[in-house]
Amino acid sequence: MKLAMVLVCAALAWGQQAEGPLVSTYVLGPGDQLIVRVLDMEEMSKDPFQIDMRGNINLPMTGRIYAKGMTVEQLEEAIAERLKAYIKQPDVSVMLQEMRSQPVSVLGSVRTPGVHQLQGEKNLLEVLSLAGGLQPDAGYSVRIAREKQWGKIPLPGAKLDDTGQYWIAEVGVKELMEARAPEKNIPIKPHDVVTAPKGQIVYVMGAVKKSGGFVLGEKERTTVLEALSMAEGFDNFAKRGGAKILRKTDKPEQRLEIALDLGKILDGKQKDVPMEQDDILFVPTSGVRKTLARAGEAAFGIGTGVAVYRR
Structure with missing residues (x-):
């Protein structure tokens, strides 16, 4: 329990240093479900809309909009720009109903292993805290596997796996918790696999x-x-x-x-x-x-x- 609390506190401290006040930084992607509301346009608000696998969202009157990579606010602006052809000052609001595009798997000796969704940029300690922190029997290092498309993991000793499709790296938990290596508290990318092996x-x-x-x-x-x-x-x-x-x-x-x-x-x-x-x-x-x-x-x-x- 003490270790889990330390991880949560450390993650919050890191987040405050890195990001300051919370803003809507979640980046939309395929599979995300959105609720779109436009004042005086009932046909726009009947059902949720889903971003397709190509990153597009298809809305009434606006047609297809490439939403992948946008924040909610940026998508609101894009929809409003399209609607200006029909409405002088469109009042658009977009709400994220379900996040499906930025999963990260946290496995091994953590309290709630499984798939968690990134909401904005998260660092390693923040992702561990999403999984409830480490179990008492967790080891003293954490492994990260990352899809090659995201680039090399910025940690010493990072290398490609046998398939050449994933970067693999390890980082010591103790040096992160003691803030002795701030550069190793790296940002976690969508589809990363973070594993906390059981300790010896x-x-x-x-x-x-x-x-x-x-x-x-x-x-x-x-x-x-x-x-x-x-x-x-x-x-x-x-x-x-x-x-x-x-x-x-x-x-x-x-x-x-x-x-x-x-x-x-x-x-x-x-x-x-x-x-x-x-x-x-x-x-x-x-x-x-x-x-x-x-x-x-x-x-x-x-x-x-x-x-x-x-x-």
């Missing part, structure tokens, strides 16, 4: 103070002791010997068990052990304390859900 996560379970999943930073690796530190250390029931890492194998139903003696690692008698993505570090409870802990869980109905934390 390690899990710490059992007798620790803060069990759950921990999202690793961009290009970050971690070890058993570092993961234990993220979990805020042992709880009062921990047994330092008998810990283990549960690691994924080629068989989804099976995990490799790697035995650990956390006491010896902490004392420097054994080397710290690197962890891999989706590893589970399990810290057991000891003897009587384990029995008491289980009894407490039964008594108070502690749930088994796993929280995911970002650092």
Whole structure:
């Protein structure tokens, strides 16, 4: 929730800096549906009009007008100019009933993934906020895919995909949120695909103070002791010997068990052990304390859900 709120606030701040007061900047395109009203012309206001795939709108008396690329205000002026042949001072109003021409797909670990419509120019943070912000398990970079017709994505490392039809680029979320790279908060174009991949996560379970999943930073690796530190250390029931890492194998139903003696690692008698993505570090409870802990869980109905934390 905190991360989502930060993204929304950051997006609003960026928008205020870039655009100032809101104006009608939405650019019309194929598929948009419009309601057109002209004073004293009832035939113009019966049904909505749709911009066709060639970008034209066909209206009574005015005929075909090329509306693609216009704002609503510009289209009003174009319609009024055509109607001057019949009306001395035409009073024209155009309302956008349904936007269909500027979709952007926001996918992955966001709160409301799907297709969103751009209304005027939006930057990357604003588009992420349209999708409700990032989920707690989102990674530390965002990927953007853009149709070749819009030109190269203005980010370092941008390249064409294997088909040669799309530009692909990545940008770190942290540097955007901290305003360390304002030039990377790029404008998003219609039909862009913005993906927030799930981050690399390690899990710490059992007798620790803060069990759950921990999202690793961009290009970050971690070890058993570092993961234990993220979990805020042992709880009062921990047994330092008998810990283990549960690691994924080629068989989804099976995990490799790697035995650990956390006491010896902490004392420097054994080397710290690197962890891999989706590893589970399990810290057991000891003897009587384990029995008491289980009894407490039964008594108070502690749930088994796993929280995911970002650092």
